[in-house]
Amino acid sequence: MTNPNEVAHHYHSGHLLQQISDGCAALNLAPPFSQDALAPVDEFHIGGRLATEPFVKALGLTPESRVVDFGCGLGGPACYVAAATGAHVTGVDLTAEFVETGRTLTEWTGLSDRVQLIEGSVLDLPLEAGSMDAAYMIHVGMNITDKVGIAREAKRVLKPGGIFAIYDVMQVGEGQMDYPAPWASSSDQSALAPPETYEAALNSVGFEVSDRIDRTEFAKQFFADLAAAQSSADGPPPLGLHLIMGDDTALKVQHMVRNIAGGLIAPIELHACLPE
Numbered sequence: 001m002t003n004p005n006e007v008a009h010h011y012h013s014g015h016l017l018q019q020i021s022d023g024c025a026a027l028n029l030a031p032p033f034s035q036d037a038l039a040p041v042d043e044f045h046i047g048g049r050l051a052t053e054p055f056v057k058a059l060g061l062t063p064e065s066r067v068v069d070f071g072c073g074l075g076g077p078a079c080y081v082a083a084a085t086g087a088h089v090t091g092v093d094l095t096a097e098f099v100e101t102g103r104t105l106t107e108w109t110g111l112s113d114r115v116q117l118i119e120g121s122v123l124d125l126p127l128e129a130g131s132m133d134a135a136y137m138i139h140v141g142m143n144i145t146d147k148v149g150i151a152r153e154a155k156r157v158l159k160p161g162g163i164f165a166i167y168d169v170m171q172v173g174e175g176q177m178d179y180p181a182p183w184a185s186s187s188d189q190s191a192l193a194p195p196e197t198y199e200a201a202l203n204s205v206g207f208e209v210s211d212r213i214d215r216t217e218f219a220k221q222f223f224a225d226l227a228a229a230q231s232s233a234d235g236p237p238p239l240g241l242h243l244i245m246g247d248d249t250a251l252k253v254q255h256m257v258r259n260i261a262g263g264l265i266a267p268i269e270l271h272a273c274l275p276e
Contacts, residue, residue, distance in 0.1 A: 002145050002191045004094055004121065016243060017101040023238035031108035035079040038105055040239045042076030044182075045139040045167065046256075046267045047222045051215070052077050053084075055138070055167050058271060061085040065133045068092065068157055070122040070150065071140030074244075075102035075115060082114040090132075091117045092125055123149045127157045134163045141168040142183045145191040147201035155205045161276040164207060166269065167215075170195050173263040178255035182245055195268050207272040215267040216260065223257045 020041055024030070029037055039049040056077070061067060063086030069078045072091025081089050093099050099119045106115045120126050122137070123146060135154045144150060154164040169183065171192040184190035199209050236242050242249040259265045 002143055002189055014097065016097055017104055019243045020101065020105070020239065023240075023243065026238035032110045033108065035076070035083050035109040035111060038074075038109065038239070039076060039080075040237065041241065041243055042074040042079070042102070042105060044073050044076070044241060044244055046169070046219045047215070049080070050222065051167065051218070051267075052080055052138070055136070055165065055269060056081055056084060059134050059136065059163055059165055061087040061134060063087060066090075066131065068125065068127060068132045068135045070135060070137035070154070071143075072102065072117055073098050075106055075117050077136075077138055078102075078115050078117070079106055079109055079111050082111050083109075087114070087134075089115050090127065091115065092120045092122055092127075093117070094119070094121055123153055125153050125157055129156050130159050132157045132162060133159055134165075136165040136167075138167045139169060139183065141166065141170075141198065142190060142192055147193060147197055148204055151201040151205045151207060155207065155274060158274055160274055162274050164202070164272045164274075166198060166272075168198070168268060168270075169265050170198065170268045171264065172266045172268075175262060175264050177264055178258055180248060180252050181255050181259070182241075182252045192265065195270065198268075198270055202270070202272045207274060209270060209272045211269070211271040213269040213271075215269060219260055219267050223253070223260075226253075 043049050043052055045051060065087035067081060067087050067089045069089055069091035072078050072093045075091050078089040078091040081087055096119050099117045102117045106112050118126055135158055171194045179186050195212055202209055245252050
């Protein structure tokens, strides 16, 4: 079982906000600005904004929707949801630095009236039962062994008919994984599981799984495009995921690409709903 403290430590840097502020200054960005400007750094998942857009569209949210973001990170997807749909989003994340930094970024983009970020565990959400219309989780389950606990909390906070969408890196083959990876420095911090495990967890608490979408080809193209852009660039951009992943970013991405190419892991979307 993964240790929450070790997981939080994996993502902690201690100077993330200053690095992002410096990156914005290098790009002549000053608050207030569109949340699109921060997408290179606050969309910490395979495909970034390119993956977030169709994922969010499938949720069918409206300005009246109340949404919870499981493991919100810096709040990039939460801010995108609020800006694109008008929905009110509550993000919960275990890493204090992510939440503190995300709150500042949310203020910079003028979305604090619709986005609230809270430090806490997705296995014990600080939310009332039946208070949410929809929930989603993006690249978080790889750090949490208790998939049933995730599903149970989603069911608890959702209203009847509520939607729970997941976009995670999942195990799809057997073999030796290469670490460090973006979500774990070693196998001790990783809780990879196959899509069937997620689906069984969702079904066990009453969700009905409607869709499973394998995004492997999308991921391969995304990483190929990223490599091409980096080969013609003079160093990393002022704003990018290297600010989160640290000095070994290149190695983590290399391992991610290798593990996907080897058929060990794949980015998978699952869509589920509760009965009315």
